Amino acid sequence: MADITLNDIIKPENLVYEKTRLMTDKELSYCPGCGHGTAHRITMEVIEELGMEEITIGVAPVGCSVLAYEFMNIDMTQAAHGRAPAVATGIKRVWPEKIVFTYQGDGDLAAIGTAETIHACNRGEKIVIIFINNGIYGMTGGQMAPTTLPGMKSSTSPFGRDVETMGNPLKITELVAQLPGTYFVTRQAVHTPAAVRKAKKAIRKAFENQRDKKPGVSFVEIVSNCNSGWKMTPNDSNTWMVENMFPYYPMGDIKVDGVMVK
Amino acid sequence: MGELKLMKGNEAMAEAAIRAGADAYFGYPITPQSEVIEYLMSEKPYERTGMVVLQAESEVAAINMVYGAAGAGKKVMTSSSSPGVSLKQEGLSYIAGAELPCVYANVVRGGPGLGTIQPSQADYFQSVKGGGHGDYKQIVLAPASVQEMADFVKIGFELAFKYRIAVLILSDGVIGQMMEKVELFDQIPRLTDAEIKEKYPWATTGKAKGTERRIITSLDLDSLKMEKHNHHLQAKYKTISENEVRFELFDCEDAEYVYVAYGSSARIAQKSVQLARKKGIKVGLLRLISLFPFPTKQIQVLCDQGVKGFLAVEMSAGQMVEDVQLAVNGRAKVAHYGRFGGIVHSPEEVENALEKIMIGG
Ligand SMILES: Cc1ncc(C[n+]2csc(CCOP(=O)(O)OP(=O)(O)O)c2C)c(N)n1
Ligand code: SF4
Ligand SMILES: [Mg+2]
Numbered sequence: 001m002a003d004i005t006l007n008d009i010i011k012p013e014n015l016v017y018e019k020t021r022l023m024t025d026k027e028l029s030y031c032p033g034c035g036h037g038t039a040h041r042i043t044m045e046v047i048e049e050l051g052m053e054e055i056t057i058g059v060a061p062v063g064c065s066v067l068a069y070e071f072m073n074i075d076m077t078q079a080a081h082g083r084a085p086a087v088a089t090g091i092k093r094v095w096p097e098k099i100v101f102t103y104q105g106d107g108d109l110a111a112i113g114t115a116e117t118i119h120a121c122n123r124g125e126k127i128v129i130i131f132i133n134n135g136i137y138g139m140t141g142g143q144m145a146p147t148t149l150p151g152m153k154s155s156t157s158p159f160g161r162d163v164e165t166m167g168n169p170l171k172i173t174e175l176v177a178q179l180p181g182t183y184f185v186t187r188q189a190v191h192t193p194a195a196v197r198k199a200k201k202a203i204r205k206a207f208e209n210q211r212d213k214k215p216g217v218s219f220v221e222i223v224s225n226c227n228s229g230w231k232m233t234p235n236d237s238n239t240w241m242v243e244n245m246f247p248y249y250p251m252g253d254i255k256v257d258g259v260m261v262k
Numbered sequence: 263m264g265e266l267k268l269m270k271g272n273e274a275m276a277e278a279a280i281r282a283g284a285d286a287y288f289g290y291p292i293t294p295q296s297e298v299i300e301y302l303m304s305e306k307p308y309e310r311t312g313m314v315v316l317q318a319e320s321e322v323a324a325i326n327m328v329y330g331a332a333g334a335g336k337k338v339m340t341s342s343s344s345p346g347v348s349l350k351q352e353g354l355s356y357i358a359g360a361e362l363p364c365v366y367a368n369v370v371r372g373g374p375g376l377g378t379i380q381p382s383q384a385d386y387f388q389s390v391k392g393g394g395h396g397d398y399k400q401i402v403l404a405p406a407s408v409q410e411m412a413d414f415v416k417i418g419f420e421l422a423f424k425y426r427i428a429v430l431i432l433s434d435g436v437i438g439q440m441m442e443k444v445e446l447f448d449q450i451p452r453l454t455d456a457e458i459k460e461k462y463p464w465a466t467t468g469k470a471k472g473t474e475r476r477i478i479t480s481l482d483l484d485s486l487k488m489e490k491h492n493h494h495l496q497a498k499y500k501t502i503s504e505n506e507v508r509f510e511l512f513d514c515e516d517a518e519y520v521y522v523a524y525g526s527s528a529r530i531a532q533k534s535v536q537l538a539r540k541k542g543i544k545v546g547l548l549r550l551i552s553l554f555p556f557p558t559k560q561i562q563v564l565c566d567q568g569v570k571g572f573l574a575v576e577m578s579a580g581q582m583v584e585d586v587q588l589a590v591n592g593r594a595k596v597a598h599y600g601r602f603g604g605i606v607h608s609p610e611e612v613e614n615a616l617e618k619i620m621i622g623g
Binding site for chain 2: 116
């Protein structure tokens, strides 16, 4: 037994899990414990499993995931802050046979890019939108986002979000679900293995919808942690997320196959 | 001889977009250029050539649709007028950074702010000095006729793809709205998907197995790499400056004075040359066709020739005149004349200005 080496173990028949080849080998720029990396990985796994890598074009936002194109090993375009749905519209309209998706944070999608989000959804663009809602502007150092919870502290709401003067958190996912142009709208998370499996299933459904030319946007929100911005350990941030974010942003499908289910 | 038609400048530009083999037009209505999208919508180019026409929710969205489609190797165009073009500046800066080819038009109206819907040339600085953030240039072509509104779309796409750069057709409310005879060039077929993939290997058309992926971005967090990219951009702009200068000379052989003008002001100045010549004043016209690149060398040739003064005629408070001054570099008198804020000067006013400001002053 003593002379079994690592090389004896690393054999195809022993393989139980493999990093998708659609993630590059580049070290992720995300903080340890952040949900972005998992969301990237399952998105890329879905594209690989559906055999879509040669026809998929991704659109990266401005936010912590601005460098998504460094990690996602497919053709990618980096969009201006909030404009990813317009950029994706441009690509999809001239290449209708391609699979096009955006990957956006809450500041990108629900603040500066609200118009582009709502109108791409309202036109029923045949694209996938993956929306990472961490209730904060992670990239710029933890400022208040449109999705920041009432009372939640951020660097621009240091005494907590005061809804009287700062407005209420925007449930943009419920909002776009109301539009006839969305075909599939769901809210997921990636904080536990079970949640990851569910989220991946939802992302798969979203891409299948586009492949099958279903009418409209498939919109997948992922409620995620920003342990750095929230100033918590990764574990605490996930607990805080379950206790505070989930009641405000309830998990599950909102619209399936063009029909409201919630 | 191509097909002859009587058309508005804006319509000619729209028809030219179809004939140039454009794959898509994304726009948002604004006076005085709404005829572009109206014409395209009524012509059903998706039936004629397969071209996509989409009314975006804003000029911001329109330019970002252009960014996406251009990055995917397609021939795309947008157009607007001054307030809308201001909104496009962020997108244009990204297009410059990512080196994407596209054609767009600004049918200029008077500003600042909502200003007026009447013609103006007060967006010169925005057009040739960058407009958006960062060190960048775009090729700027200034049509002076309905014919050129059509022709510059075709030339614009050629230049855009030759240099991977945005080409701006800087028009104004006069040229956009007036009707003239135009000879339309024949339909250029749209590129096939296979042709696009072959011609533009940089475009995001989907990563074939075993090939490098394509990334369209203007970002590099490594400042040394970003400086290198900027050097590359500047070298490209220099090549363009050396090779793509376009202008026309009228009556400059014996000229003591020269009007410098572009677009509708050039037509007015040309008429004014005739008025002045009748009075025995030796004046000529340098009509700028490309504003970037600017015909600096040609102005220096005119200085060598002994021209005593240059009168920059533009419907602005004096913008292009600064580039004339830089080119003349103290070797002759330089002055500006122009009505602005939506008022178009007459040939007589220009001729008067020549006598008062240039010769008398
Ligand atoms: C036009 C513009 N305005 C502001 C910024 C600065 N900025 C960069 S990322 C960001 C917020 C990103 O937050 P979010 O979309 O929630 O992404 P996260 O980092 O949280 O994933 C802001 C405000 C910018 N890059 N461009
Ligand atoms: S700042 Fe927040 S969102 Fe950004 S990588 Fe770190 S934990 Fe993730
Ligand atoms: Mg965020």
